[in-house]
Amino acid sequence: MSQTPGAVIQLDGVSKFFGGVVAVSDVSFTIGPGLTALLGPNGAGKSTVMRMLCGLAKPSRGTVRLLGRDPRGDPSVLRDIGLVPQQEAVPEVISGLSFVSLGARLSKVAQPDVAARRAIETVDLDPDDPRPLRAYSKGMRQRIKVAAALVHDPRVMVLDEPLEGLDPRQRRHMIDVFTSLAKDGRTVVVSSHVLDEVERFGSRVLVMAKGRLAAEGDFRLIRDLMDDRPHRLRIGSNDPRALAAGLVSVGAVVGVTIGAQSMVVDTVDVAAFRRSVTRVAKSAGVHLTEVVPLDDDLESVFRYLVGGR
Amino acid sequence: MKAVTALIARTQLTRGRVLTLLAVSGLSLLFAVGIAAGDAGGSKFLDTISMIDGFALTVAAPVVALVLASAAFGDLVDDGTLVYLWLRPVPRWQLAAGAAAASVGTALPIVVIPVTAAAAIGSGFDSTAIVATAAATTVAVIGYAGLFLALGLKIRRALIWGLAYILIWEGFVSRGVAGAAKLSIQVHARTILARLAETELPRNPSAELTAFAVPIVVGVVAAALTARWLRTTEVA
Numbered sequence: 001m002s003q004t005p006g007a008v009i010q011l012d013g014v015s016k017f018f019g020g021v022v023a024v025s026d027v028s029f030t031i032g033p034g035l036t037a038l039l040g041p042n043g044a045g046k047s048t049v050m051r052m053l054c055g056l057a058k059p060s061r062g063t064v065r066l067l068g069r070d071p072r073g074d075p076s077v078l079r080d081i082g083l084v085p086q087q088e089a090v091p092e093v094i095s096g097l098s099f100v101s102l103g104a105r106l107s108k109v110a111q112p113d114v115a116a117r118r119a120i121e122t123v124d125l126d127p128d129d130p131r132p133l134r135a136y137s138k139g140m141r142q143r144i145k146v147a148a149a150l151v152h153d154p155r156v157m158v159l160d161e162p163l164e165g166l167d168p169r170q171r172r173h174m175i176d177v178f179t180s181l182a183k184d185g186r187t188v189v190v191s192s193h194v195l196d197e198v199e200r201f202g203s204r205v206l207v208m209a210k211g212r213l214a215a216e217g218d219f220r221l222i223r224d225l226m227d228d229r230p231h232r233l234r235i236g237s238n239d240p241r242a243l244a245a246g247l248v249s250v251g252a253v254v255g256v257t258i259g260a261q262s263m264v265v266d267t268v269d270v271a272a273f274r275r276s277v278t279r280v281a282k283s284a285g286v287h288l289t290e291v292v293p294l295d296d297d298l299e300s301v302f303r304y305l306v307g308g309r
Numbered sequence: 310m311k312a313v314t315a316l317i318a319r320t321q322l323t324r325g326r327v328l329t330l331l332a333v334s335g336l337s338l339l340f341a342v343g344i345a346a347g348d349a350g351g352s353k354f355l356d357t358i359s360m361i362d363g364f365a366l367t368v369a370a371p372v373v374a375l376v377l378a379s380a381a382f383g384d385l386v387d388d389g390t391l392v393y394l395w396l397r398p399v400p401r402w403q404l405a406a407g408a409a410a411a412s413v414g415t416a417l418p419i420v421v422i423p424v425t426a427a428a429a430i431g432s433g434f435d436s437t438a439i440v441a442t443a444a445a446t447t448v449a450v451i452g453y454a455g456l457f458l459a460l461g462l463k464i465r466r467a468l469i470w471g472l473a474y475i476l477i478w479e480g481f482v483s484r485g486v487a488g489a490a491k492l493s494i495q496v497h498a499r500t501i502l503a504r505l506a507e508t509e510l511p512r513n514p515s516a517e518l519t520a521f522a523v524p525i526v527v528g529v530v531a532a533a534l535t536a537r538w539l540r541t542t543e544v545a
Contacts, residue, residue, distance in 0.1 A: 054396060056544040078398040087389040087545070093319045099393075105312045106397035148393065 006032045007065075008156060008187040009053060014062035016048050023048045025211040026062070031189060035182035037198045038191040039302055040208035046191045047086050049208070050160050053189070054083050066156060079107060082149035086160040088141055092134035096120055096144045097127050100151050107152035119151040120144070124173055138165035146174065150181070157181060159190045163197055175200050199299075207305045214305040222301055229304055230254050230266035235277065236289035237262070243288075246280035247273075264294065313394060313407030314414070321380050321415050330376060334369045334423040337361070341431035354438060357431030358506050361442050365424040366498045370446050371479060373420045374453035375471040378412035382535070383461030386545070395544045405458070405536035409528070412454040421446050441505035448524045449498035455528025456494070459535045462542065494524045 007030035016024040024045040040046045051057040052064050055071030055078070064070065069077040091099055100119055104112035120127040123143040136144065142165045149157060159178065163171050175197060182188045182202075192198045198205075205222070207214040215222045237243050240263040244256045247265065252273050255266035267273040274291070281288050294300070337360065344356045385391035394404055421443055428442035429435075460474075461467040483493030490496040500520035503510040 051544075056392060056395065058543060075398055075400070078396055081396065083392065083396055085389070085392050087392075089388045089390050091316060091320060091390050091393065094316065102312050102316060103393065103397065106394070106399050108398070 008032055008067060009189070010065045011049070011052075012063050014049075014052060014059045014064060016045070016052065016057065017060045022211050024052070027208075027211075027213045028062075029206055029213060029216050031187060031206075033182070033185050033187050034204065035179060035188045035190065035202045037201050037205045038189055038208065039198065039205055040191075040214075044208040045211040046208055047160055050083075050158050050189070050191060053158055054081050079152070080155040082152065082154035082157045084142075084145045084149045084157075084159040084162045088138060088165070090133045090136075090141050090145060093132050095132060096125060096129055096136070096140075096147070099133060099144060100147045103148045104151045109152050115151050115153075116147075119147040122150065122177060123147045124170070139167060139170055142166055143170065143174070146177070154186070156187045157189070159188065161191055163192055171197055207302060209305060219301045222305075230268050231270045231273075232264060232266050232294040233270070233273070234262055234264050234290065234292045234294055236292075237281065238287045238289070239284070242284045243277075243281055243286045246284045246286075247277065250276055250280060252276035252280070262290070310403045310407045310410070313399070313404055314411045316394075317381050317385075317408050317411040318415050320384050321377050321411060326376060326380075327419070330373045330419050331423070333372055334365075334420050337365050337369060337424045337427035338430065340364060341427035344431040345433065354432045354435055355508060357428055357435075357438055358441070358502060358508055358510070360431060361424065361428055361438075361445070362499050362502060362510055365420070365427070365442065365446055366449055366495055366502065367480065369424060370420050370449040370498070371453050371475045371495070372472075374412070374416045374450050375457045375468065375475065377416045377419075378454040378457035379461035379467035379471055381408040381412050381458050381461055383467050386462065389545050392544050395539070401539040402533070402536040404539055405532050408535070409455060409458055409532040412458050413451055416450045416454055417447060420450050437506055441502050444505055445498045445502035448501055448521055449494055451528045452494040452497075452524025453528075455531035459531040459538070462535055462538055491523075494527060497521075497523045
């Protein structure tokens, strides 16, 4: 497999079978520096892909390269990986500082305790908390896992559902941490079900459904490419009926639902619609108050792609 | 490696496990007190050696080693925390060696101290019995710990399979099938006990050097296999 220029992570024709069950089927993609969200419903194969990225699982077919190396065959690449695994479990009997410091030691960090303290503070926990990890709440465990993943300053961070169990304030803080790591040039791959939060990570997504890669790229561009699905917009005006009649007569819409002060229209060509709507409104003497796209957010794109609209 | 050993040892030594295993090994002290208090004349030494053979080497050493060594990686596999060790750039042999050190380091004191104390009490503080018991149980624990360390990583329900191994192979096949004794850790440990105690026990066919070497080689080879399996295993 030739390395794509700029690719930090590269999967080529990767499949994973568990007995007769196909968990991942013929998935290929490349990921470069920055933040990429890996999305998909439960059972889509996200965690299996993430495990293969880190070398925890071997592909049944295809190849995985991380920084040009095989993460299963070349343990040196582990120095460059920070993983937050999906499972909640952490070693129960040791303190947060011991846990993170152990990771730093095993990763040969120069001053492991200093690095561990810094990482724990980064995730907004107290490095001097003496309690064993069994006493930590779910959110605290999640954050200590993030601290352990970033303590050795890896070039690639793989975060499997890192926002699970966090309250809204902690989520915002962790998103800031992840975006900051990405801005520093690291490659950050995040899977999450919390789509409105993922949207704040940025627009680069990989969408998986039923073990396959359903789409990759900027989710707004992905939405634009879905020309088999009409775009839906809310149009506010002082006379929705007159405006609707005008839009239908010029063929700018394929469906209209009229309300008291606004209407929802379906159109196959948003650009042409935007040109038409002002012209029609002007000629009908209608005052436009808003034109709001309703389905170019991540959640709508996600619903379309995984077939559950 | 020290950090790995310390983490695994702390994971292995739950309060419940330590108390239960100490109770198992501590039974030898009860037996020894019974022997010492009995009116067996000059046979207390032989009774003690028989008790060490029949209980310490047959039950205490393999069971304690099984519970602790199979938990070394088994617990981490079961609760999904192996990933935190596996995903560090540490040679796999160091992880296996750290786990083996933790297993031997936790099992040895739980087995050897009470059992050797039992040998001392039962034999009237006979130094031959004490040395023979300490040596035999130490070698047995090293062999079993390596074996059960590998078992704990490789298969689920290692405790059940390990108990089956102890009962069927060590307790039955090695006693009844000619040749199988050479592959039994218990038989080699019994040989050490008999030779050092300068007495006769049934089924102790190997030479003294072989008896020391085989269990230790078994333990080391099993630990090496564990390192190999760590490289190839899929981690949840």
